[in-house]
Amino acid sequence: RCDGNTASSRPPTPCWFSWPPSFCCLVVVSRGFFSIGNSPFSGKMAASAHLSWMIIRNNNSFLVKKRCIKKHFSTEPHNLLNIASFRYNGLVHKKSIDIAPVDKGFKVSWKRSKAAHKPASCYVSRTIKSGPRVALFRLRRLIRCNKYRKDLTKAALRRASAILNSQKRTLKVKKSRPKKSD
Template sequence: MSHSADLTWLLIKDNNSFLVKRNGVQFSSEANNLLNKNSFKFSGLANNKTIGIQAAASGRGIVVSTKKTNVPAFKPSKAINKVTITKGTRKAAAAVAASTARAGYRADLRKAALARVSAVLRAQKPVKAHAKKAGKGVRAN
């Protein structure tokens, strides 16, 4: 028995364990929610097709998870397909765009997925140490 995505959203939109309300704004900490917004479009729980992008456990690369649609609702662990991508930034972005968004899976999430890929990979880069500039003037010494 499959449930409608709209019915699921009506049941979970106001109250669920992933809902975070701060300063009049609602966020969601659920898996496969690209922007962490509490909205039907980005909901990883309500939608039948979702895209999730997280940092890889090794600290290098990303893990792209998608939801399979032909798995029964009572087997949620088998419904998630995870792929690790350890290529460079451009190749990872191209792979995400080609495999999930352009292939007719969820084209409306393409921009958000690419933004998430960029943010995760940028956070994994080491911070460059800049040399401190020598001060000028009498007070600098």
């Protein structure tokens, strides 16, 4: 407490700041939001992506650390390359894209930046089930026309292409039989 009014006989603790006692507050970071109590900024403010990244970069449940690998991996949703880095992190950014395989195609899901504080309604998904050329064109157009993150376009196209290549049917090689001799 910054005002120094305590019930015990201890001397009052000095306030580190020169703000009035009503302004001293407790900052709690939870789910990407600041909650500031007893301040002119009371309510919730969105935490910046950089601050959220600094909090979770070395310690979160999605990290996969190995001894001989310098770059750590991450299994979080909406991380296109599964690399633990600020650029590809799907938890801290307001806009992120995820591509997952479905039967004969892939599902694109993305965050709506206006509903970033509402987890139930912030994710939108669309399934694309067409040939590879048309599917990749639609994905590129979806990212470009929605004015989404341009830095994720190439990674999203590569992931979708890899998913479509993995879904190709392998043709069985017909074995040629020797001709019957009379």
